Amino acid sequence: MLKKIAVARLRPGMFIHEFCGDWMSHPFWRSRFRLDGDDDLRRIVESGVEHVYIDTERGLDDQDAVPAAEVRAAVEQEIVAALATPVDVPMRVSVHEEIQRARKVHDQAHRVVRSMMSDVRLGKAVSLEDAEPVVEAITGSVLRNGGALMGLIGIKNKDDYTFLHSVSVCTLMIAFGRSLGLEGDDLRQGGIGGLLHDIGKMKVPDEVLNKPGRLTDAEFELIKRHPGDGHATLVETPGIGPVPLDITRHHHERLDGSGYPDRLAGDAISSMARMAAIVDVYDAITADRCYHKGMPAAEGLRKMWEWSAAHFDQKLLQAFMRCVGIYPVGSLVRLESGRLGVVIEQNESNLLTPRLRVFFSTRSNGYIKPEVVDLSRRLGSGGGDRIVSAEAPDRWGVDPGRFLLVA
Structure with missing residues (x-):
């Protein structure tokens, strides 16, 4: 059985199943292992992670450990209560109308980021003249309908992760900022910070950045630089503003002071850096990497809420979840009817009832004729069904992106 336990109660002989924290907060990038000695225990304590999940069938149990099912139920109740009033962000066009333009914007942004990061690896400077048009194009797409581009950013090739992650963080920072009422240069500066936040990874050797196994202490310290x-x-970089500099330096800081590089805590971390921390972790844990499989977006948000008291600004995390939805655009979900669908649009009045395009039956284990279902409508009008779980596409051997990107 999986159970949640405080790090202070860990002891040798327990089997670590999962850390309650993002993968960049600790050196154990393959997180499932038996705790055999004091060295691993010391590294866990020093990482600042406060809780872990243990597998009691593969290691020792603890009387204070809480079953994972109980933790999950409590977290889901908290999320639903916290998001009772969703954000109302008007869309100028439908996802259907915006998707083709969003594809072009995404492809352009990917090419520019790859070029900029390659230049930095070669010792060249970053040019704002390259970055600013990308941010402007992303902002335009988000203002027309953020769902189109936010659906696209979930589709990543793990070999291009570093570049696509920067595009995703830029997109999410702009959508997040807009939902908070930011506009003009404030929104632009947040987008530039998101686009450039990981530029320092070009100083990390590829064999360390993409290492599939556990990092040594020295390698982890190198990553943290x-x-x-x-x-x-x-x-x-001529013309760079204070906001992108702040985001770049402080997107790994955590409210409890356990982050890096400056171990800032509480109010010492700016709002923009707090926003970037949320966006960065969300995109990282939901993407496939060389050293871990990304989790469904809805599961990633639930995990982040579980960690939020120590790591994130909870009010901002609530706002982010309202912005992207409990089931973000592009998410694969299973309905009570047994059908699988991809989320294509949020319902502003109820984040639990988005619009879907259903395309697969889990009962017959086969594709069905695609159909748009609005879960907010009553029985007989596409409703009468409900989401029972977020699903990993690999489990069913499907590609939800094929059905999201229908224009």
């Missing part, structure tokens, strides 16, 4: 290295690179 990337915010400072990125800041140092951007300081040399």
